[in-house]
Amino acid sequence: MLNFTLRKLIGMIPMLIIITFLIYWGIELMPGDVIDFLIPMDQLAEMSAEEIAAFKAAKGLDGPMIVRYLSWLKDVCTGNLGFSLQNNMPVSELMMQKLPATIELSLAALVISTVLGILLGVVSALKKGKIADNVLTVAGMIGVAIPQFLFGIFCIILFCLTLNWFPVGQRGDGGLLSELHHLFLPAFVLGISQTAGVMRYSRSSMLDSMNRDYVKTARAKGLPEWKVNMYHGFRVACTPVMVLIGFRLPTLISGAIVIENIFQWPGVGRWFTDAIKTQNTPIIMSVGLFMVLMVLLSSLLVDILTAVLDPRVKLS
Amino acid sequence: MSESQNNVVLSVKDLHVYFYTNQRCNKVLRGVSFDVKRGRTLCIVGESGCGKSVTANSILRLLPELSRIEEGSITYYKEDGTEIRLDQLEKNGKEMRAIRGQDIAIIFQDPMTALNPVFTVGYQIEEMLRQHKPGLSKEQYKKEAIEDLADMGIPAPDIRYGEYPHQFSGGMRQRSMIAMGMSCDPKILLADEPTTALDVTISAQIFDLMNDLKREHDTAIMMITHNMGVVAEMADEVAVMYMGNIVEYGPVEDIFTNPAHPYTKALLRSIPVLGKGKNQQLEPIRGSTPDPFNRPKGCQFCPRCDYACPRCEEEMPDEEWVKEGHYTRCFNYREVMADGK
Ligand SMILES: Nc1ncnc2c1ncn2[C@@H]1O[C@H](COP(=O)(O)OP(=O)(O)OP(=O)(O)O)[C@@H](O)[C@H]1O
Ligand code: SF4
Ligand SMILES: [Mg+2]
Numbered sequence: 001m002l003n004f005t006l007r008k009l010i011g012m013i014p015m016l017i018i019i020t021f022l023i024y025w026g027i028e029l030m031p032g033d034v035i036d037f038l039i040p041m042d043q044l045a046e047m048s049a050e051e052i053a054a055f056k057a058a059k060g061l062d063g064p065m066i067v068r069y070l071s072w073l074k075d076v077c078t079g080n081l082g083f084s085l086q087n088n089m090p091v092s093e094l095m096m097q098k099l100p101a102t103i104e105l106s107l108a109a110l111v112i113s114t115v116l117g118i119l120l121g122v123v124s125a126l127k128k129g130k131i132a133d134n135v136l137t138v139a140g141m142i143g144v145a146i147p148q149f150l151f152g153i154f155c156i157i158l159f160c161l162t163l164n165w166f167p168v169g170q171r172g173d174g175g176l177l178s179e180l181h182h183l184f185l186p187a188f189v190l191g192i193s194q195t196a197g198v199m200r201y202s203r204s205s206m207l208d209s210m211n212r213d214y215v216k217t218a219r220a221k222g223l224p225e226w227k228v229n230m231y232h233g234f235r236v237a238c239t240p241v242m243v244l245i246g247f248r249l250p251t252l253i254s255g256a257i258v259i260e261n262i263f264q265w266p267g268v269g270r271w272f273t274d275a276i277k278t279q280n281t282p283i284i285m286s287v288g289l290f291m292v293l294m295v296l297l298s299s300l301l302v303d304i305l306t307a308v309l310d311p312r313v314k315l316s
Numbered sequence: 317m318s319e320s321q322n323n324v325v326l327s328v329k330d331l332h333v334y335f336y337t338n339q340r341c342n343k344v345l346r347g348v349s350f351d352v353k354r355g356r357t358l359c360i361v362g363e364s365g366c367g368k369s370v371t372a373n374s375i376l377r378l379l380p381e382l383s384r385i386e387e388g389s390i391t392y393y394k395e396d397g398t399e400i401r402l403d404q405l406e407k408n409g410k411e412m413r414a415i416r417g418q419d420i421a422i423i424f425q426d427p428m429t430a431l432n433p434v435f436t437v438g439y440q441i442e443e444m445l446r447q448h449k450p451g452l453s454k455e456q457y458k459k460e461a462i463e464d465l466a467d468m469g470i471p472a473p474d475i476r477y478g479e480y481p482h483q484f485s486g487g488m489r490q491r492s493m494i495a496m497g498m499s500c501d502p503k504i505l506l507a508d509e510p511t512t513a514l515d516v517t518i519s520a521q522i523f524d525l526m527n528d529l530k531r532e533h534d535t536a537i538m539m540i541t542h543n544m545g546v547v548a549e550m551a552d553e554v555a556v557m558y559m560g561n562i563v564e565y566g567p568v569e570d571i572f573t574n575p576a577h578p579y580t581k582a583l584l585r586s587i588p589v590l591g592k593g594k595n596q597q598l599e600p601i602r603g604s605t606p607d608p609f610n611r612p613k614g615c616q617f618c619p620r621c622d623y624a625c626p627r628c629e630e631e632m633p634d635e636e637w638v639k640e641g642h643y644t645r646c647f648n649y650r651e652v653m654a655d656g657k
Contacts, residue, residue, distance in 0.1 A: 213424055214432035219378055221444045221496070222416035225408050231443075232432050239434075311480040312433055 001307070004315040005300065012296045016289070017073070023288040024069045027281050034061060037278040038085060059085060072285060082282030091286045094271070099290075101171055102267030105190065105259065106252045108183055112191030113198050114245055120195070121202025121241075122234060128207060136199065143196025148255055152189045152262040159185060169264030186263040190255050194248065201244050205237035212236070239309040246302035250295040324393060325503050325536045326352040326375065326420075331388035331403075333367075333374050342608050344370050346560040347388070349635065350553075352504060355530060357537040359547045359568075361583065362557030363605055368540040369425070371557075372506045375538075376416055377407050392419065395503070418448040421497035422506040426513050427489035431481035437489075438477035441465070441496045448500045464495040468525060487518035491525070498529060505529065507539045511546075523550055544587040548572060553641075556580045559606065559616040562635075566642030576644040576653050578621045615646070623648045 035044065035052060038059070047055075056062045060071070075082060081091040124136040160168045166185040172178035209215065210233045218232040260269030268287055275283035307315045333345040344367045352358050360368050373379050375390055390402040392415065405412040424430040431440060441461040445452070452460075458477070465473035468491040481489055490510060497505055507526065511519030527550070529535050539550060547554055551568040556579060564577040575581045582601040603620035612618050615628040627647055635643045638653070646652060 213426060213429040216378055217424065217430045217440075217493075217496075218432070218443075219408070220376055220416050220422045222413040222418060222447050223443065224413065236432065236434055310434060312482045 001304070001315055005304070008300050008303070012300075015296060016292060019292045020073070020285065020289055021069055023285060023292075024072070024281075025065065027279065027284055028065050030276075030279055032279065034085065034279045034281070037280075072282075076289065081286045084283055085280045086278060091282045094283070095268070095286055095290075098266065098268045098271045101265060102253070102256050102260065102269060104171075104183065105187055105265060105267060106256050108187035109190035109194065109255070110245075110249070110252055112187060113194035116191070117195040117198025118202045118238070118241060121199040122206050122229075122237075124199065124203045125206035125210065126229060133203075136203075140196045140200050143192060144200070146193075148189065148193045148258050149262055151193065152186075152259055155185060155189050156262065170266060186259050186265050189263075190252070190259045193255060194252065197248070198241065198245060202237065202241050205240045206233060209233045209237040239306060242305050242309060243302050246298050246305055249298040249301070250291065253291055253294055323353045323355075324351045325354050326393070326538070327389075327391045328371070328375070329389045329391070331371070331374060331390065332386040333370055333379065333383060334386050335380075335383045337382055340609060343611075344383070344560050344608070345374070348557075348560070348562050349388075350555050350562060350565055352536045352538050353553075354503070354536050355534040356552040357526075357530060357539055357550050358553045358555060359551035360538065360540045360555045360557055360562075361542060361544060361547055363542060363601075365605060365608070366557045367560045368542075368557055369508050372422060372508045372538065372540055375402060375506060376420060376422055377402065377405065377412050378422070392504075394419070414448075417444050417497075417502065418500050419502055420504040420506065421500070421502040422508065423490070423493050423497050423510045425509040427486055427493055427510075428513060430493055431489055433481055436478050436480055437465070437484065437492045438462070438479075441492070441499055444496050444499050460499070464499045465492065467498070468492070468495040469521075470495070486514050487521065490514060490518075490522055494522070494525060494529075498533075498535075501533060502535065504536045504538065507537065509540050509542070512541075519546075526550070544583055556583065559608070559611065561616065561645060563617065563646070564642075564644040565635075566638070570639075570642050574653055576638045576642065576649040577617075577646045578623050578652055579617050580644075581652065582620075623652055 035056065039047070039055070044052075053062065060068065072082065079092075081095065083090055084094060120136050120140075124133045127133045156168055159165045167182055168185075170182060172180070172182040210229070214236075215228060215232050218228045223231070256265075256267060257269030257272060259265065260267045261273055264270070268290070271283065272287040274280075275287070303315065307313045328351075329349050331345050331348040332343070335342040335344050348367070348371055350358060350360075360371065362368055370379065370383075374385060379385075385403050388403070392400045392402055394400060400411070400415070402412070402415070405415075431437065435443075438458065438461050441464055442457045445457050445460055449460075462473045462477050465476055470476050470488060470491055476484070476488075476492075481492075484492065490513075494510075505526070510526075511522050514522065523546070526537060526539070530537055537550075539546075541547060541550075547568065554564075554566065554568050554571045555562045556564040556571070556577065558579050564571065564575065564580045566576075571580060572584065575584060579601075582599070585599045586601055587598070601620060606612055606616065606619065612629070614630045615621070615624070615633055618624050618628045621628065623646070625648060631647075633645045633647045635645055636649065637643045638649060
């Protein structure tokens with residue numbers, strides 16, 4: 001297993017290089033010049049071409065793209081994520097400020113969508129064809145179809161502005177209750193959008209598992225129904241569900257970007273969109289690197305999880 | 317039958333089971349009756365789809381939700397003399413569950429899918445023990461499970477105990493299934509085509525194993541097969557099934573030497589007989605099984621029968637006793653029996 005993990009991690013390096021290069025290239029292709037965002041218009045108009053070139057050189061913004069990319073890569077390898085073009089703060093330091101909020105939001109949403117999705121999916125499967133199943137199926141379809149941002153805005157209008165149940169924006173002030181109070185709604189919105197998918201998938205895996213012969217064997221042993229359902233039906237059904245959730249971890253982060261913007265949540269997501277608007281390359285690259293790492297690590301996690309959950313699977 | 321009555325452990329009478337799929341009613345069992353006796357093997361034979369598995373599953377009430385026992389009775393005679401109407405118990409209720417595994421065990425057709433892939437074989441046997449023999453210690457359960465595996469001739473049972481089904485061969489899995497089935501010393505073992513998925517030598521070993529059990533534990537065995545060769549080897553009594561009815565039931569010698577139903581005859585002609593050499597003529601049964609939704613009006617076998625008469629087209633023959641312990645569902649059984657071949 002250690003061997004497998006190591007090999008996978010090494011295998012990620014070329015992927016990381018290729019993808020970060022593509023992102024870098026993408027930034028280059030964005031319309032507009034960074035300089036427009038760094039120097040106010042009126043000042044810029046008065047600067048001579050030489051002055052602008054000197055400014056760019058000082059910021060490391062000149063030279064061919066490939067050279068700049070390689071120097072970024074070299075810095076990253078030494079643990080230096082660069083400095084924000086806007087205020088010259090070290091990106092790694094900013095990242096450490098923003099990341100906890102995003103991780104908190106994503107984890108809370110992950111817990112909500114996993115617990116709720118699996119629970120409702122299993123109930124739906126066990127009540128197949130009954131009212132509960134039909135209601136959940138329709139709810140699931142609506143859940144999949146509604147865009148995250150619409151649902152988020154709707155929730156803000158209803159729960160924050162109309163009912164005044166939850167605050168909008170910012171995290172709590174340290175106390176657990178206050179933290180939860182602030183966290184709940186954005187995590188709920190982010191979680192719900194994922195729940196529908198987890199639920200549909202849990203339902204079909206569970207149905208598939210419950211139709212297998214081993215379930216009949218379990219029943220023929222005289223086991224009570226809850227044991228048949230949970231030990232035999234669910235235990236096998238949960239492997240593909242875990243795989244789905246694992247593969248979806250990155251969408252949780254990308255979903256967090258949307259939700260953070262709607263809820264004014266002070267995480268990486270909002271910072272990232274601001275960085276894109278101002279072509280703040282070091283920040284875009286750092287967040288990009290983080291997300292690519294998340295994708296690759298999720299797939300590694302999925303591999304390990306499958307091997308742990310299913311004895312037939314060998315890591316190799 | 318009266319003198320053997322006290323040996324009967326399971327009695328199925330006039331069992332009707334209907335399936336309700338796609339708004340249609342499929343009358344899968346249309347009056348099935350037979351007895352299973354202590355220390356004896358009843359073989360149920362018949363073509364695919366005639367209702368053999370449904371019969372076995374109805375006994376343990378393992379039928380899918382869209383099916384129902386409409387008529388008839390399934391009675392289990394306990395050793396202490398009490399009679400339990402299995403058909404009247406709640407499907408997955410406490411009483412039914414107490415009987416499953418403990419009194420009546422079942423082995424399924426395909427050992428490849430009957431074991432849960434994510435649990436060790438040992439765990440799956442222990443699960444049965446824990447259910448029916450509560451209160452033992454962890455070590456005791458383990459010891460018993462290993463013994464059960466050893467009893468089925470599984471080499472290195474203490475290692476096999478901790479292995480997963482995919483590490484077992486088909487024959488080993490079926491042995492484990494039998495080990496599981498026998499772990500609580502059931503009075504009745506239902507075996508639903510236990511060897512169709514296995515090759516000939518392995519199935520011969522499995523049959524030996526089952527015969528040993530019958531001899532040593534006086535277990536009653538009900539075995540389902542579509543192979544007349546297996547019947548000849550294993551059966552004490554035979555029930556021949558066709559389209560949801562038992563068309564002939566009797567001791568194995570009678571069935572083989574003096575069949576009283578054209579379908580039984582046809583089945584016997586369609587298998588090679590050992591010792592008769594290579595030149596024997598094998599005749600497949602002509603025609604094919606009717607569509608269950610579009611059944612013949614009278615005798616179900618009528619369109620394929622060599623002895624059919626006008627009455628057969630109109631009426632379903634009843635069970636008629638040829639002699640004690642041997643019945644058939646055929647109007648012309650005398651003619652069939654007289655006709656030597
Ligand atoms: N789960 C089910 N859903 C719908 N119909 C079923 C189901 N199980 C059985 N049947 C119907 O019952 C009939 C008898 O099925 P059964 O499984 O008892 O046949 P069988 O005699 O065991 O055949 P085989 O030798 O192929 O196992 C089939 O024709 C089928 O139409
Ligand atoms: S009743 Fe008639 S059709 Fe049916 S098996 Fe007997 S002879 Fe053939
Ligand atoms: Mg069958």
